[in-house]
Amino acid sequence: MRRRWWTVVVVVLVALAGGCTDDDPGAARKADASTTAAPAPPARPTRLTVAAAGDLFVQPELVAQARADAQAAGRGGYDFSRIMAAIVPAIETADVAVCHIEQPLGPERGPFTGFPIFNSPVELADNARAAGFDTCSTASNHTLDYGAEGVTRTLDNLDRVGLHHTGSARSAREATTPNVFDVRGIKVAQLSYTFSFNGIDRPAGKPWIGNLIDPKAILAEAGRAKQAGAEIVIASLHWGTEYQNAADVGQTGLAAQLLASPDIDLIIGMHAHVVQPFERIGDKWVAYGLGNLLVRFQDGSPENTADSVIPTFTFAEVAPGSWRVEAVQVRPFFMDYHPRARLVDLSAAKTGDSPRRADYARIHQRIKGYVTMRGAAADGLVVADGPLATPATATSSATKRPG
Numbered sequence: 001m002r003r004r005w006w007t008v009v010v011v012v013l014v015a016l017a018g019g020c021t022d023d024d025p026g027a028a029r030k031a032d033a034s035t036t037a038a039p040a041p042p043a044r045p046t047r048l049t050v051a052a053a054g055d056l057f058v059q060p061e062l063v064a065q066a067r068a069d070a071q072a073a074g075r076g077g078y079d080f081s082r083i084m085a086a087i088v089p090a091i092e093t094a095d096v097a098v099c100h101i102e103q104p105l106g107p108e109r110g111p112f113t114g115f116p117i118f119n120s121p122v123e124l125a126d127n128a129r130a131a132g133f134d135t136c137s138t139a140s141n142h143t144l145d146y147g148a149e150g151v152t153r154t155l156d157n158l159d160r161v162g163l164h165h166t167g168s169a170r171s172a173r174e175a176t177t178p179n180v181f182d183v184r185g186i187k188v189a190q191l192s193y194t195f196s197f198n199g200i201d202r203p204a205g206k207p208w209i210g211n212l213i214d215p216k217a218i219l220a221e222a223g224r225a226k227q228a229g230a231e232i233v234i235a236s237l238h239w240g241t242e243y244q245n246a247a248d249v250g251q252t253g254l255a256a257q258l259l260a261s262p263d264i265d266l267i268i269g270m271h272a273h274v275v276q277p278f279e280r281i282g283d284k285w286v287a288y289g290l291g292n293l294l295v296r297f298q299d300g301s302p303e304n305t306a307d308s309v310i311p312t313f314t315f316a317e318v319a320p321g322s323w324r325v326e327a328v329q330v331r332p333f334f335m336d337y338h339p340r341a342r343l344v345d346l347s348a349a350k351t352g353d354s355p356r357r358a359d360y361a362r363i364h365q366r367i368k369g370y371v372t373m374r375g376a377a378a379d380g381l382v383v384a385d386g387p388l389a390t391p392a393t394a395t396s397s398a399t400k401r402p403g
Contacts, residue, residue, distance in 0.1 A: 167192025
């Protein structure tokens with residue numbers, strides 16, 4: 001988070017006051033001069049960038065890779081940072097970065113489980129934060145895999161590393177408090193809802209523990225977020241038909257309904273395990289499915305289940321307090337399983353010196369086809385086609401953190 005300008009001023013004044021004595025009659029004048037020379041507060045931005053990533057979906061094979069990477073670095077525990085290294089530039093250059101924690105975080109020492117009941121090491125939270133993510137959705141069909149204990153452990157660890165979160169809750173009060181945070185002086189909100197908990201009932205007396213998709217509930221929370229000062233409201237939805245690249249009728253219908261509201265500005269979708277299209281509806285955008293960012297299906301699984309994208313949405317202020325997406329750039333990624341599980345930035349790798357560059361170019365083209373299958377290219381969406389150029393004015397992850 002950017003340090004507030006007035007904090008710097010207070011520190012300066014306190015230091016000066018501490019040096020004032022009767023032997024220094026000019027000290028007060030020096031303090032006054034310092035006050036008048038204080039820097040002006042940062043100008044309110046008129047553009048804000050939002051990057052988003054798909055499911056952080058950790059199967060046992062990926063846990064094993066994180067364990068091996070930690071050991072190779074001479075550490076205990078689990079290290080997902082090497083697996084995720086390729087995404088860091090795209091995440092760090094955005095003003096706010098959104099992620100999705102699909103499964104609960106497990107006990108610190110495990111055991112860690114896969115299909116059909118999932119959890120992952122708590123280090124996933126540390127590494128997501130270190131990669132540059134700022135806020136995460138937690139409502140998914142696996143939210144309740146380990147019951148209320150799993151929800152609490154997950155949210156406690158997200159709090160521990162400083163990641164905002166929404167979609168599941170430890171109390172009724174937490175559930176009704178919108179996830180609103182400050183980004184460069186602009187308040188942004190994230191909502192999170194899922195279509196199912198895979199048949200697991202919410203605990204008796206705790207209907208608030210996880211958010212199920214309900215248009216009225218989503219719109220009501222979006223309204224509360226706006227009342228709390230949010231100027232940009234992002235809805236993260238766990239929805240769609242698994243392994244289907246085309247958006248289904250439930251997704252397209254709900255997207256149109258929600259984006260018709262003045263209280264929702266962008267929809268980001270997860271769950272399908274493959275990349276799905278983007279679409280502009282009116283003057284707003286929906287990304288139906290970003291694919292699995294972290295994933296390690298069995299060898300021989302369909303290749304496109306290792307696809308993912310990181311879009312960056314550039315919001316512009318079109319009227320005081322009113323924002324619209326003016327540009328969308330999508331950067332395709334692929335999880336290469338061998339010789340070690342590593343995310344690959346396809347836009348850069350397809351023209352690099354990798355012996356797999358021809359494969360990467362083919363996969364890049366495939367993902368581009370999925371992303372644009374509902375006409376997004378004609379509406380201005382651009383698929384990145386080269387290495388990420390880091391602008392000199394890019395906000396570093398050390399200073400962009402939302403408050």
